[in-house]
Amino acid sequence: MKHILALAIACAPLAATADPLPSWNETEAKSRIIAFVEGVTDTGSASYVSPADRVAVFDNDGTLWAEQPVYFQFLYAVDRLKEKAAGDPSILASDVLKAAAAGDMKAVAASGKKGLLEIVEVSHSGMSVDAFIADARAWLDSARHPQTGMSYDAMIYQPMLELLSYLRDEEFTTYIVSGGGVHFIRSFSDDAYNIPAEQVIGSIGKSGYMVTDAGPIIMKDPGIVFIDDAEGKPLAIDTRIGKRPIFAAGNSDGDFQMLEWTTTGDGPRFGMIVHHTDAEREWAYDRDSHVGRLDRGLDEAGTRGWLLVDMARDWEQVWPHAR
Amino acid sequence: MKHILALAIACAPLAATADPLPSWNETEAKSRIIAFVEGVTDTGSASYVSPADRVAVFDNDGTLWAEQPVYFQFLYAVDRLKEKAAGDPSILASDVLKAAAAGDMKAVAASGKKGLLEIVEVSHSGMSVDAFIADARAWLDSARHPQTGMSYDAMIYQPMLELLSYLRDEEFTTYIVSGGGVHFIRSFSDDAYNIPAEQVIGSIGKSGYMVTDAGPIIMKDPGIVFIDDAEGKPLAIDTRIGKRPIFAAGNSDGDFQMLEWTTTGDGPRFGMIVHHTDAEREWAYDRDSHVGRLDRGLDEAGTRGWLLVDMARDWEQVWPHAR
Structure with missing residues (x-):
């Protein structure tokens, strides 16, 4: 009986008609989201979808948290590269690594994605997965964003947190499908988004299983196995989830195929x-941005029926702390 | 109120003290399993583990279903290779492919794992993932095991089905972690084991995202991306689940590292x-078997505290149909 009572209490807030998206302004964006969710969860509706198939996928950088002036994981990588190089300068074996350690971000940016990957690879390998996640977590606890002065994991979007919760309350399973590294994202995804490790899909570096005197460990090795971007996103969704999502959210052309699929x-x-x-509360960028470039998606959102969320117009607030 | 009543009814069977493992004999194996589950689910126990961390992983071939005379997926691959070759004999581009299509299983066996992979690769590529899964499902519906005459997906182990259900009833999440192909396993895992697509981890072939006039599809391409065997199992558990399981079941040395981890x-x-x-109800094999070889695991199970389930002694029945 105690059990039943606890359930009754737990169920009560669901029964109430509280606004599930209080940080969204009363614009078309909000009403379209709610209409969709109400349709797929209404057993009497032709649009009904069973809970097992209510799969929702979210990009991370620029969709759930900010990504300017550059992907936060990259800032972490550079910080760690500097530390590592202080102990062993010989790891700076290329121009881009030297530039990154010296803080020459223009030279790094000029090296493109290849340069970014090289920096991530060198700074993220040679330790166990457990040690890496603990280190990333410690970095997030101490590092501050150069412009906002905020913790990086405070620069998550309150309206998107509400959307994640709303979908889960309506028996969706919410996944992150990000170009970021899977271990980096796991260092904060459960705390920040209530998304557990098994629902984080990301890029994957090489790893190795090693049996030490203290027991087995999983080591992060140099090398990239899989880049979860563009076509890679639907492919990862297939191998990892094995169901076609019914809801997808992204912000850049790297999410185009995931949205299309x-x-x-x-x-x-x-x-x-x-x-x-x-530009006032966050940043304003799209076609010409070096991170989170949105060009084709902007052209085709209308004809494809994708909701284009206008952050300035549709969001009543951006960061959680302001609430 | 209707909601609460439904929950109360749903909860009733859990409250009863029905035997969760009726097809297990009353031997030490059964009591050890139950003691473990009761310990980790008892909030008053020092062994308590929260539901989010109750991760259980199961090998498939030889652990959840049979694997003699050879992995069932391989029998499917040979059947499909024969069909494909009838339409286009030029695909039989190597000796092992010719031998397989001609039914010369001795020559195929002599070619080892490399030969098996080649056959799987040729027979499993050049179609969409959806078409492949439908085809595998159709094969399972019509093909019969050469010795038992049973459907392959009827050759699953009743005691293991009960174990899966028992763990899920106790809020474990149950995953398959198999050397078999992820798409092949998904063609039956939900029906056979109640394990949904997102909880199937297996070997992965190359795939490609293709936009056709009829919309995008995911194609199975030739080539193997990841073999989920031996060291691969803990590595896949890390990238896919991101939590160290607390329960693992296997049957061969290919499961050793998963059990160790x-x-x-x-x-x-x-x-x-x-x-x-x-040998009477199923098969008897271990150290010398060409499939499901169990050698190191047999030597070390005792010192490592792993439960060695003696199928003849510990299982009251093997197949579900007999019940």
Whole structure:
């Protein structure tokens, strides 16, 4: 009986008609999201989807948290590269590594994705997965964003947190499908988003199983096994989830194929793009940005029926702390 | 109120003290499993583990279903290779492919793992993932085991089905971690084991994202990306689940590292090996078998505290149909 009472109490807030998205303004964006969720969860509706198939996928950088002036994982990588190089300068074996350790971000940016990967690879290998996650967590606890002065994991979007909760309350399973490294994201995803490790899909570096005197460990080795970007996103969704999502959210052309794959399936589908239009509270960028470039998605969102969320117009607040 | 009543009814069977493992004989194996589960689910116990960390991993071939005379997926691959070759004999581009298509299983066996992979690769590529899964499902519906005459997906172990259900009832999440192909396993895992696609971890072939006139598809391409065997199992558990399991079940030395990784973590841990000792109802094999070889695991199970399940002694029945 105690059990039943506890359930009754737990269920009570669901029964109430509280606004599930209080940080969203009363614009079309909010009403389209709610109409979709109400349709797929209404057993009497032709749009009904069973809970097992309510799969929702979210990009991370620029969709759940900020990504300017550059991906936060990259800032972590550079900080760690500097530390490592202080102990052993010989690891700076290329121009881009030297530039990064010296803080010459222009030279690093000029090296493109290849340069970024090289820096991540050198700074993220040679330790166990457990040690890496603890180290990333410690970095997030101490590092501050150069412009906002905020913790990086405080620069998550309150409206998106509400959307994640809303979907989970309605029996969706919410996954992160990010170009970021899977271990880096796991260092904060459970705390920040309530998304557990097994629902984090990301890029994957090489790893090795090693039996030491203290027992087995999983080591992060140099080398990239899989880049979870562009076409890689639907491919990872296939091998990892094995179901076609019915809801996808992204913000850049790296999310285009994930949105396309999600929204071209049968039955009700929802694709949304977070458009960074808010130079005052966050940043304003799209076609010409060096991170989170949004070009094709901006052109095709309309014809494809994807919701273009205008951050300045549709979000009543951006960061959680302001609430 | 209707909601609460439904929950109360749903909870009733859990409250009853029905035997969760009726197809297990009353031997030490059964009591050890139950003692472990009761310990980790008892909030008053020092062994308590929260539901989020109750991760259980199961090998498939030889652990959840049979694997003699050879892995069932391989029999499927040979059947499909024959069909494909009838339409286009030029695909038989090597001796092992010719031998397989001609039914010369001795020559195939002599070619070892490399030969098996080549056959799987040729027969499993050049179609979409959806078409492949439908085809594998159709094969399972029509093909029959050469010795038992049973459907392959009826050759699953009733005691293991009960163990899976028991663990899930006790809020474990149950994963398959198999050397078999992820798409092949998904063609039956939900029906056979109640394990949904997202909890199937297996070997992975190359795939590609293709946009056709009829929309995007995911194609199975030739090539193997990841073999989920031996050291690969803990590595896949890390990238896919991101939590160290507390329960692992296998049957061969290909499961050794998964059992080692699982059982060397902190806190309560359970490792079990299904030992095929029952030539009458199933098969008897271990150290000298060409599939499911169990040698090191047999030597070390005792010192490592792993439960060695003696199929002949510990299982009251083997197949579900007999019940």
